[in-house]
Amino acid sequence: MTDAPRTADASVELRPKLVGQRIRRTEDPRLLTGSGRYVDDIALPGMLHVAVRRSDQPHARILSIDVGDAFAIPGVVAIFDARDIAGDIRPAIPTSRMDGYYATPIRPLAQDKVRYTGEPVVAVVAESRYAAEDALDQIAIAYEPLPFAIRQVDAVEPGAPLLHEEAGSNVIIARQFQRGDVDAAIAAAPVTVRRRFRMTRKTPVPMENRSYLADWDKRKRALTLHTSSNIPGIVRDVLADCLDLPGNRLRVVAPDVGGSFGGKGSLNHEEMLVCVLAKKLERPVKFTADRMEDLTAMSQAFDELIDAELAVDAEGRLIGLRADVIGDIGAYSVYPWTGALEPVQVVSFLPGPYRMQHYRGRVRGVLTPKPPTGPYRGVGRPSSTFAMERLIDMAARKLGLDPAEMRRRNLVTAEEFPYRTGSGIIWDKSAFQECLEGACADYPALVKARDAARAEGRWVGIGLASYAELTGIGSRIAVAPGMPINTGTETAAIRIDATGAVTAAFGISSHGQGLETTLAQIVADELGCRFEDVEILHGDSALVPMGTGTYASRSAVLGGGAATKSARVVKTKVLKAAAHLMDVPMEELEAGNGLIRARSSNATMTFKEVARAVYSQMGRIPYDQREDLVAEETYDPYLGTACASTHLAMVEVDRDTFGVTVTHFVVAEDCGRIINPLIVEGQVHGAVAQGIGAALLEEVVHDETGQLLTASLADYLVPVATNMPDIGIVHIEADLPNNLGGFRGMGEGGTIGAPAAIANAISDALSPLGIEIDTLPATPERLFRLVEAAQAGMAQDKPAG
Amino acid sequence: MSARAEITVTVNGIAYTRAVDPRLLLSDFLRQEIGLTGTHVGCEHGVCGACTILLDGRSARSCLLLAVQLDGAAIETVESLGAMDRLGRVQEAFRAHHALQCGFCTPGFLMTITDMLRHHPLESDAEIREALSGNVCRCTGYEHIVNAVRELARERGPLK
Numbered sequence: 001m002t003d004a005p006r007t008a009d010a011s012v013e014l015r016p017k018l019v020g021q022r023i024r025r026t027e028d029p030r031l032l033t034g035s036g037r038y039v040d041d042i043a044l045p046g047m048l049h050v051a052v053r054r055s056d057q058p059h060a061r062i063l064s065i066d067v068g069d070a071f072a073i074p075g076v077v078a079i080f081d082a083r084d085i086a087g088d089i090r091p092a093i094p095t096s097r098m099d100g101y102y103a104t105p106i107r108p109l110a111q112d113k114v115r116y117t118g119e120p121v122v123a124v125v126a127e128s129r130y131a132a133e134d135a136l137d138q139i140a141i142a143y144e145p146l147p148f149a150i151r152q153v154d155a156v157e158p159g160a161p162l163l164h165e166e167a168g169s170n171v172i173i174a175r176q177f178q179r180g181d182v183d184a185a186i187a188a189a190p191v192t193v194r195r196r197f198r199m200t201r202k203t204p205v206p207m208e209n210r211s212y213l214a215d216w217d218k219r220k221r222a223l224t225l226h227t228s229s230n231i232p233g234i235v236r237d238v239l240a241d242c243l244d245l246p247g248n249r250l251r252v253v254a255p256d257v258g259g260s261f262g263g264k265g266s267l268n269h270e271e272m273l274v275c276v277l278a279k280k281l282e283r284p285v286k287f288t289a290d291r292m293e294d295l296t297a298m299s300q301a302f303d304e305l306i307d308a309e310l311a312v313d314a315e316g317r318l319i320g321l322r323a324d325v326i327g328d329i330g331a332y333s334v335y336p337w338t339g340a341l342e343p344v345q346v347v348s349f350l351p352g353p354y355r356m357q358h359y360r361g362r363v364r365g366v367l368t369p370k371p372p373t374g375p376y377r378g379v380g381r382p383s384s385t386f387a388m389e390r391l392i393d394m395a396a397r398k399l400g401l402d403p404a405e406m407r408r409r410n411l412v413t414a415e416e417f418p419y420r421t422g423s424g425i426i427w428d429k430s431a432f433q434e435c436l437e438g439a440c441a442d443y444p445a446l447v448k449a450r451d452a453a454r455a456e457g458r459w460v461g462i463g464l465a466s467y468a469e470l471t472g473i474g475s476r477i478a479v480a481p482g483m484p485i486n487t488g489t490e491t492a493a494i495r496i497d498a499t500g501a502v503t504a505a506f507g508i509s510s511h512g513q514g515l516e517t518t519l520a521q522i523v524a525d526e527l528g529c530r531f532e533d534v535e536i537l538h539g540d541s542a543l544v545p546m547g548t549g550t551y552a553s554r555s556a557v558l559g560g561g562a563a564t565k566s567a568r569v570v571k572t573k574v575l576k577a578a579a580h581l582m583d584v585p586m587e588e589l590e591a592g593n594g595l596i597r598a599r600s601s602n603a604t605m606t607f608k609e610v611a612r613a614v615y616s617q618m619g620r621i622p623y624d625q626r627e628d629l630v631a632e633e634t635y636d637p638y639l640g641t642a643c644a645s646t647h648l649a650m651v652e653v654d655r656d657t658f659g660v661t662v663t664h665f666v667v668a669e670d671c672g673r674i675i676n677p678l679i680v681e682g683q684v685h686g687a688v689a690q691g692i693g694a695a696l697l698e699e700v701v702h703d704e705t706g707q708l709l710t711a712s713l714a715d716y717l718v719p720v721a722t723n724m725p726d727i728g729i730v731h732i733e734a735d736l737p738n739n740l741g742g743f744r745g746m747g748e749g750g751t752i753g754a755p756a757a758i759a760n761a762i763s764d765a766l767s768p769l770g771i772e773i774d775t776l777p778a779t780p781e782r783l784f785r786l787v788e789a790a791q792a793g794m795a796q797d798k799p800a801g
Numbered sequence: 802m803s804a805r806a807e808i809t810v811t812v813n814g815i816a817y818t819r820a821v822d823p824r825l826l827l828s829d830f831l832r833q834e835i836g837l838t839g840t841h842v843g844c845e846h847g848v849c850g851a852c853t854i855l856l857d858g859r860s861a862r863s864c865l866l867l868a869v870q871l872d873g874a875a876i877e878t879v880e881s882l883g884a885m886d887r888l889g890r891v892q893e894a895f896r897a898h899h900a901l902q903c904g905f906c907t908p909g910f911l912m913t914i915t916d917m918l919r920h921h922p923l924e925s926d927a928e929i930r931e932a933l934s935g936n937v938c939r940c941t942g943y944e945h946i947v948n949a950v951r952e953l954a955r956e957r958g959p960l961k
Contacts, residue, residue: 040832686940688942713937
């Protein structure tokens, strides 16, 4: 067969050619014309609307609920509190195999107690949202206020008031990772640096607020939930248990979803609520959060105190790191990730992409009367990278060593892979050093520019941040520690139908990532069909037996791997049929751009012709050789892939306003084989914007009384166009031999590196004053206070006179 | 509840006469009364710009307007800019530059930019970023949107 003549034209034409190209997205026409279909765009006949009366207390016992004249309001249909639905749904329990962990139950409405301001207590169902909101005002809830500790440093104390008495403690998670003898290493080290870092609480702020629409089909006794979720498969599986419905009578559909960033990546109270109400009332029931509700009650993020100390030798080589972390997980553990997701990842990733022998990271996750923390772009790593990269810079400053050189000396090198970190994470082949060099291409020029600006008295600084993360995690590792569900596989069901059209269905769920485009690129390349003939289906629990969704930078890796596997099986079936139809050996055939061609002749068949012959033209293929052109394969990358990056930021702090302008930003990242550079760049830009928001603007603030002070977008500031610099991107496509397709996950990285890079840049800018940034966001007010204190200290140090 | 008021509003060239509650937001009027769900509601307090429409030719936030105020007004929404198989120029530039991801904020940006192209010089990136700064996008980091607008402004040339 190797002797078969090849025409040069055919081999060029038929070569895989879509992966790697800047293909315009297939999603765009509908989204650009207002033809997208988000949950709140769906209106069903007889649909009712829910408004939720939320707790105005951080911790209180519910004494009584009086609906008053609520039913007098025209259009009000029903009012429910926890007692009315107790028999209709079981709570969701975010279990975990972690020792000593307590799983707080998740219910649609607060039962007996409320545990954060904003927790749903009463649901009003009405013909319109306006009527339902009117009715909320009529309801009187009597509370007995209970004591509480709003801050994690207080809640963690043994005598602190308990939020969940059954747990016996507010600390529901405690873990420790250890290697070597860090105490001895630090005691003996020539140089140590130490600080308490605080990454304040954030909220994801997807532009579409959460929206849920449940539709009960009494004819089939089946429920369809339309949800703005990025984990429709996980929601289906847990609600099947909570509602006691089999999966074939419970369908969870995520249509167009307006961003998530993790905020729509856990089971929500209101998601459970609409299901119960639709079933009870036998009418479609919709809940759409307004922005205040999402800022108040969507799962929030980060919120750690990190006490950390780093030891280095005289040449700047890392010796050991010890850290004590208190994560404020809020009032509940989220399903399925648990409250451990965020804080435990902080201590897992704290050692960073560096060679370092001794490590001890301790973490406690503590309950406080605030909304639960859940996944948010970067999970744990923005905080761990912030702390570690600050320590690296502080040590470099102490040693008089250039921060880039400090990293160069410590980043794991190519020959050291696979490298096991002090916390047990294994880094395998990724471009750690190359990313540093890539980000630093213009470094000498920038240093020169900074020094010139500094000579003029301007506060200009440069900051670096290097990190590595695990993406596309397979079944060997849980996305969250001890989590009992499988997130390590994805299935692609690909079929060519009788018309020759290709449909590829997935368990993943695109909410802005452009997966309809990138997965079609992969399918078209692997199958040899035309890109425009591929329809990608996703975001629907009915498509494949088990699917979870899109989170943890997994869908290009796992979805792409599953697409590759299934497409190859279907291609074999197509070629087998074509070989029979064309009367040439299968090995003679190749497929590309919708055409099957024999290498040795000019004979061709289209996919459409093969499909017709297989399905519709009986007799063309013997019945015992006929096979449907379908495949459903599951891909499991088993371990997952390391993904590395270095960010470089240059900033200027305004001497009058203390505002920070990011003047220069470069990301060098290794995301493996790039499927679509346009989309990769978009992901990097967006993630960096969220990182810049975390570094400079965004902070959820609860006051001492447990009330939220940042309940509007005028108070919780997210970056707008004027906050953002142009971002330079250096793509490094390191080879990834063990993964199907060679893709690495890259959706979250920008949010991981940017806060640390900016904190380092601000610290560098303010280094003439000896200021080290240890709390983010570095708002003008915080910087003003730091500068004021530093200048007062300097004035004191000077001799009087 | 106050009595409904009858209004006639022209939306994308079509006159709609409806009896509306005085408190009905324009955004809800567009989405729920006449079924134009392309206009999205992101914050209902005028910060995010997702609900931006054109009111008598200038950009405005439909979540901060009451339908009852708009008797006799002409409204343009994203649905007026083009069709899926025949995108308008601003839409086409957004697609070419990958200036949208989840698409939720996009209609608001498209309407804002339509107004800005008609009325603002947009001669530098700084001016473009200023023009876009009343709209929040959480996905793109704005750079691709700026690229699209730069191309559109260049194509348009100086304002007459």
